[in-house]
Amino acid sequence: xxxxxxxxxxxxxxxxxxxxxxxxxxxxxxxxxxxxxxxxxxxxxxxxxxxxxxxxxxxxxxxxxxxxxxxxxxxxxxxxxxxxxxxxxxxxxxxxxxxxxxxxxxxxxxxxxxxxxxxxxxxxxxxxxxxxxxxxxxxxxxxxxxxxxxxxxxxxxxxxxxxxxxxxxxxxxxxxxxxxxxxxxxxxxxxxxxxxxxxxxxxxxxxxxxxxxxxxxxxxxxxxxxxxxxxxxxxxxxxxxxxxxxxxxxxxxxxxxxxxxxxxxxxxxxxxxxxxxxxxxxxxxxxxxxxxxxxxxxxxxxxxxxxxxxxxxxxxxxxxxxxxxxxxxxxxxxxxxxxxxxxxxxxxxxxxxxxxxxxxxxxxxxxxxxxxxxxxxxxxxxxxxxxxxxxxxxxxx
Ligand SMILES: [Zn+2]
Numbered sequence: 337x338x339x340x341x342x343x344x345x346x347x348x349x350x351x352x353x354x355x356x357x358x359x360x361x362x363x364x365x366x367x368x369x370x371x372x373x374x375x376x377x378x379x380x381x382x383x384x385x386x387x388x389x390x391x392x393x394x395x396x397x398x399x400x401x402x403x404x405x406x407x408x409x410x411x412x413x414x415x416x417x418x419x420x421x422x423x424x425x426x427x428x429x430x431x432x433x434x435x436x437x438x439x440x441x442x443x444x445x446x447x448x449x450x451x452x453x454x455x456x457x458x459x460x461x462x463x464x465x466x467x468x469x470x471x472x473x474x475x476x477x478x479x480x481x482x483x484x485x486x487x488x489x490x491x492x493x494x495x496x497x498x499x500x501x502x503x504x505x506x507x508x509x510x511x512x513x514x515x516x517x518x519x520x521x522x523x524x525x526x527x528x529x530x531x532x533x534x535x536x537x538x539x540x541x542x543x544x545x546x547x548x549x550x551x552x553x554x555x556x557x558x559x560x561x562x563x564x565x566x567x568x569x570x571x572x573x574x575x576x577x578x579x580x581x582x583x584x585x586x587x588x589x590x591x592x593x594x595x596x597x598x599x600x601x602x603x604x605x606x607x608x609x610x611x612x613x614x615x616x617x618x619x620x621x622x623x624x625x626x627x628x629x630x631x632x633x634x635x636x637x638x639x640x641x642x643x644x645x646x647x648x649x650x651x652x653x654x655x656x657x658x659x660x661x662x663x664x665x666x667x668x669x670x671x672x673x674x675x676x677x678x679x680x681x682x683x684x685x686x687x688x689x690x691x692x693x694x695x696x697x698x699x700x701x702x703x704x705x706x707x708x709x710x711x712x713x714x715x716x717x718x719x720x721x722x723x724x725x726x727x728x729x730x731x732x733x
Contacts, residue, residue, distance in 0.1 A: 338585060339592055341650040342676040343599065344627040345386070345538055345580040345613070351622040352614040353384060353548065353572040372539065374667065381545040384574050386538040386613065391582065396524050398605055399598045400482055403519060404474030413475055416513065421463050423510050432504045433462060436511075439487055440465045447472055466511060478513035480520050490514065490521040492528025523591045523598075532591045538582030539668050540574070542639035549573040574614070579635070583673045585653075592650070599628050632680060640665045645680040692726045 353371065371382035408416075427433050437460055444465060448456035452472055459465060470477060473488070482488040487508070496502040509515075516522075517529055525531025540546050550572055584599070586592050603626040605611050612622035627633045629648040635641045642661045653672035659679045660671065691709045693701040695716065703709040709725070716723050 337589060337652055338587060339589065339650050340653050340673050340676050341584040341586065341595065341599070341629060342648045342673070343538070343582050343584060344633050344648065345582075346625045346627065346633075347574060347576050347578045347580075347613065348623045348625055349576050349620055350549075351574040351576075351578075351612075351624075353574060372537070374664065382548070383544070384540045384546055384548070384578070384580075386580060386582070388535040388537050388582070391538055392524065392535050394611060395598055395602050396483060396520060398602050398611060400480045400520050401474070402601045403480035404476050404482070406474070406476040406479070408475035413470075416470070416475060416477075417463065417467060419513065420466055420511050423507065424462050427507060430503075430507075432500070432507055435504060436508060437462045437465065440469055443485075443487055444468055444472075479518060481512070481514065481518045481526075483521065483524075483526055488512070490517045490526045490529070492517070492526070495528035519594070523594050532586070532588040533595050534585045534587065536583045536585070536669060536673075538580040540578050541581045541641060541665070541668075542579040542635045544638060544640045544664070546574060546578055549575060579633070579639075581641075581669075583669065583676070585673075586650075596628070596650075599626070602626060603628060629676075640668075641677065642679065646677045647680050649676055649678055651676050690728050692728065693723050694726060696722045 370385055370387060372385045374381045374383055424433060440462065441458060441460075444453060444456055445458075447453045453468065456468070473482065474480075477488075481490045483490070490509070491505050493502055493506055493509075496505060517526065521529055523532055584595055586595060602611065606624055606626050609623055613624055614622045627648060629650050632645050632647050634645050635643060637643045640662055642659050646659075653670065654675050655672050656675065657678070658671050658674035659677065660666070660674060665671075665674065690705070691703045693703060693709070693712050693716070695701070701712050703712050713723070713725075
C-alpha cells in the first residue's frame with residue numbers, strides 16, 4: 337500500500353534563488369531553488385520551489401555519507417582488507433585488476449590534488465590503494481556506494497552489455513563487499529534499478545505568495561576600484577521564515593522505516609548547519625529546519641493552508657480529512673496527500689456537559705453549566721413552575 341510522508345522545510349536565514357552548487361567530496365550540500373509560475377485572475381505568481389530531484393539528491397548524498405562513514409572497528413578493517421586481498425589474488429592474471437588499479441589510482445590522485453590525502457605515494461598494489469581509498473571515503477562500503485562516482489556507484493549488472501565492463505563492475509562490487517545493490521540504491525534507485533520512493537517538489541506555501549527581495553550588485557573592477565560600466569547583476573533572495581511543503585511517496589511498505597531514517601539523518605544535519613539551500617555565497621545563507629512526522633507545525637494567516645497548528649503524520653493518501661483553504665493548493669499537490677497534515681484544534685471551549693430544563697408547558701431552556709442551571713431552576717421555583725432536567729454530554733468520573 338502506498339504511504340505518504342509530509343515534509344516541511346522552514347528557512348532560518350535568507351536564501352538565494354538558484355544555485356552555485358558543486359558536487360565535491362561527494363557532499364552536495366546545496367539544494368537548487370527555482371520559481372514556479374502560477375497564474376490566476378490576479379496575475380502570475382512566481383513561487384520559490386525546490387525540485388524533487390534536488391531534494392532527493394541531497395537526501396541521498398547525506399545518507400550515503402552517513403552510512404559509509406559509520407564506525408568500523410580495526411578488526412573489521414583487517415577482515416575487509418583480507419577479503420579484498422583474496423578477491424584480487426583470485427583475479428591476479430586478469431587485465432581487469434590492472435584496469436581497476438589505474439582507475440583507483442586516478443581517483444586518489446584527484447583527492448591528493450585537493451588536499452584530502454596528504455603525501456600520496458603512488459603504488460600499483462590494488463589492495464594498498466583500496467586501503468587508502470576506504471580510509472578517505474569510509475569503510476562501510478558494503479552498505480553504501482557513492483552514486484555520483486563512476487567508479488563507486490552501484491549498477492544493475494544485468495543491463496551491462498559489454499562483457500569486460502560487466503566483469504570489471506562485478507569485481508568492484510565484490511571488492512566493496514556488496515553482493516548486489518547497496519542499501520541506499522535499493523531504496524532510491526540507480527541506473528537500471530527503480531527506486532521505491534518518489535518525491536514531489538517542495539513548494540513555498542507560507543506565506544503565499546512570497547515576495548522575493550531583489551538586490552542589485554555592481555561589479556567593481558579590482559584594479560581601478562571603480563564600478564564597471566554595464567556590469568550589474570541581480571540576486572534574488574527568499575526571506576527567512578518561508579515554509580516549503582513537499583511529500584515523499586513510499587511505493588513499497590518495506591522501505592518506509594528506512595526512508596524515515598534517511599529524513600531523520602538529513603534533519604539532524606540541517607540542525608547542525610551542515611546542509612543548506614540555494615547558493616552558498618556568504619556562509620549562513622540558506623540554513624533551514626526540517627519538520628517530519630510526528631512533529632507539529634504552525635501555518636500563518638498568509639499560508640495556502642489554514643492558519644493554525646498541524647500535526648504531520650505518514651499515512652495512506654486519502655481524500656477525506658484534507659484541510660484545504662484555497663484552490664491553489666490543488667494545483668500543486670494531489671489533494672489526497674493533504675490528509676497527512678492533520679489540523680490540531682487548540683484552546684476550543686469545552687462543553688463537556690450541558691443541561692436542558694424542560695418545563696410543564698414544554699418550554700426548553702438550555703444551560704451551559706451548573707451556575708446557569710441553578711439560576712434557571714431558582715427562577716422557575718420562584719415562579720412556582722414544575723420542570724425536569726435532562727443532562728447531555730460526557731461525564732468524567
Ligand atoms: Zn548504491
